[in-house]
Amino acid sequence: xxxxxxxxxxxxxxxxxxxxxxxxxxxxxxxxxxxxxxxxxxxxxxxxxxxxxxxxxxxxxxxxxxxxxxxxxxxxxxxxxxxxxxxxxxxxxxxxxxxxxxxxxxxxxxxxxxxxxxxxxxxxxxxxxxx
Amino acid sequence: xxxxxxxxxxxxxxxxxxxxxxxxxxxxxxxxxxxxxxxxxxxxxxxxxxxxxxxxxxxxxxxxxxxxxxxxxxxxxxxxxxxxxxxxxxxxxxxxxxxxxxxxxxxxxxxxxxxxxxxxxxxxxxxxxxx
DNA sequence: TTATCTGCAAACATTTTGCAGCGAG
DNA sequence: CTCGCTGCAAAATGTTTGCAGATAA
Numbered sequence: 001x002x003x004x005x006x007x008x009x010x011x012x013x014x015x016x017x018x019x020x021x022x023x024x025x026x027x028x029x030x031x032x033x034x035x036x037x038x039x040x041x042x043x044x045x046x047x048x049x050x051x052x053x054x055x056x057x058x059x060x061x062x063x064x065x066x067x068x069x070x071x072x073x074x075x076x077x078x079x080x081x082x083x084x085x086x087x088x089x090x091x092x093x094x095x096x097x098x099x100x101x102x103x104x105x106x107x108x109x110x111x112x113x114x115x116x117x118x119x120x121x122x123x124x125x126x127x128x129x130x131x
Numbered sequence: 132x133x134x135x136x137x138x139x140x141x142x143x144x145x146x147x148x149x150x151x152x153x154x155x156x157x158x159x160x161x162x163x164x165x166x167x168x169x170x171x172x173x174x175x176x177x178x179x180x181x182x183x184x185x186x187x188x189x190x191x192x193x194x195x196x197x198x199x200x201x202x203x204x205x206x207x208x209x210x211x212x213x214x215x216x217x218x219x220x221x222x223x224x225x226x227x228x229x230x231x232x233x234x235x236x237x238x239x240x241x242x243x244x245x246x247x248x249x250x251x252x253x254x255x256x257x258x259x260x261x262x
Numbered sequence: 263t264t265a266t267c268t269g270c271a272a273a274c275a276t277t278t279t280g281c282a283g284c285g286a287g
Numbered sequence: 288c289t290c291g292c293t294g295c296a297a298a299a300t301g302t303t304t305g306c307a308g309a310t311a312a
Contacts, residue, residue, distance in 0.1 A: 003266060003311050024302080039269045044302065064195035064276085065301065080238055089238050095230045100249055103222050107211055109251030115193065116247040118231055120240030134286055134291060155277080170294045175277060195301085196276070 002049070010036040011046045021059065021067035021088055059088075059117065080118040084125035091118070133180070141167040142177045151210070151219070152190060152198035190246055213253040222249070 014030040015022075022030070028043045047068050050056035056068050059079060069088075078093040096116050104112035145161040146153070153161070159174045178199050181187035188200050209224040227247050235243035 005267060005311070007268070037269095041270080041303075042268060045267085048303095060191045060193070060195045062191070063301095064191045064197065066195065080234060080240060082240065083242075091234050091238075096227060096247070099226045099230070103211060103249060104251050107220050107222070107251075108254040109211060109213065109249075110254075110257050112249060112251040114247065114249045116227070116245065118234060118240075118243060118245045120235050120238075120243040123239040123241075126241050136286070136292060138293070156275095168294095172278080172295080173293055176292080179278095194275095 002053075006036070007038045007042050008046055010034065010038055011043055015056070015068070015070050018069065021057075021061075021069040023061075023065050023067050027068065062119075078116050078118070080120065082122040082125055083119050084121055084128075087122055133184075137167070138169045138173050139177055141165065141169055142174055146187070146199070146201050149200070152188075152192075152200040154192070154196050154198050156196075158199065209247050209249070211249040211251065213251065213256055 010031045011027060014027055014034065018027075018030070024040065024043050024047060027047075028038065028040045031038045031043070047056060047058070047066075051058050051068070055071055057071050057079075058066055058068050059081070061067050061081075062083060072090065078091050078096065080089045080091050082088070093116065096114065100112050100114040104110070141162045142158060145158055145165065149158075149161070155171065155174050155178060158178075159169065159171050162169045162174070178187060178189070178197075182189050182199070186202055188202050189197055192198050208221050209227065211220045211222050213219070224247065227245070231243050231245040235241070
C-alpha cells in the first residue's frame, strides 16, 4: 500500500535531518541539494501521505504556507511558534485538553475537537529588535 | 491619507456586523449580498490597510486562508461550533488566556497571541443522528 | 505482472499588482 | 483640481490533479 521509492526515501531523509518545520519548497530544495532529483508534486504528495499517516506534523506559517516536520510525539499536541524566526516549541497542552472537554460537556456538545496554536516573539528575536 | 469611499464604508459595515473571523471572499459576498458592488481586490486592499492600521485582526484558518475580524478592545473570546448545524456558542476562555500567557512566559516568548476554537456536535444534532 | 508512484504541465485558489479612469476632499 | 481609490484583468504564489510512462513488490 505504500511503496518505498527512491524519491520517498530522499524526502524522508531530509525530513529526518531537519529539526524545524519546513515548507514543501524548502524540502524540495534540500532534496535536490543532496543531488537527488525529485519533483515538487511528489514532495507534496509524500507530505500528504505522511500527514494522514500521523508521521508528520503540519501547520501554517504567517504567510499561510504549509510547513512540515516529523512528528516527535504521536499524541495530539500544540505548538508555540516564533513569529520572526519561525522556531517552534512543542507544548504540553494538558490544560487545553481538559478545558476543551469540560467546555464541551457544559454546553452538551459531544465529539469535541479543537485547534490551538500560540504565536509570539522568542527571547532571541525580541533582543534583536532592540538594536 | 485615507479616503472614505462608498466601497470602504460597505466593507467596514459588514465587518462591524460580524462577530466572527471572515475570509476576504466571505466579506466580498456579504457586501454584495447587501446590494453594494465592490471588487474583490478592493476588499483585500481595504483589509491590508486596516490590518496595518491596527483596526483589524488577521489569522489563518486550517486551509491557509486569511481571515479578518474587527479588533475588539475588550477581551477576545472563543467559540464552540457545531459541526452539523453550524450554531456557535461563545465560551468563557479565561482559562486559555491564562494558559497562553503562562506557557509563553515559561518559554520566554513575548507578545503572545493565540488561536483556539472548539468543534463538536451539539445536543440537538446528536439526537437527530440517532433517528 | 500490475497497482502504485513519479514527473510534468496544466488546473486551481488565493492574493497581489499594473493601469486607466473615477471621485473624495 | 489632484492624488488616492477602484475595477478589471493579468500575474504571482502555493498547492492539487490528470495522464502517460516508470517501477517496486
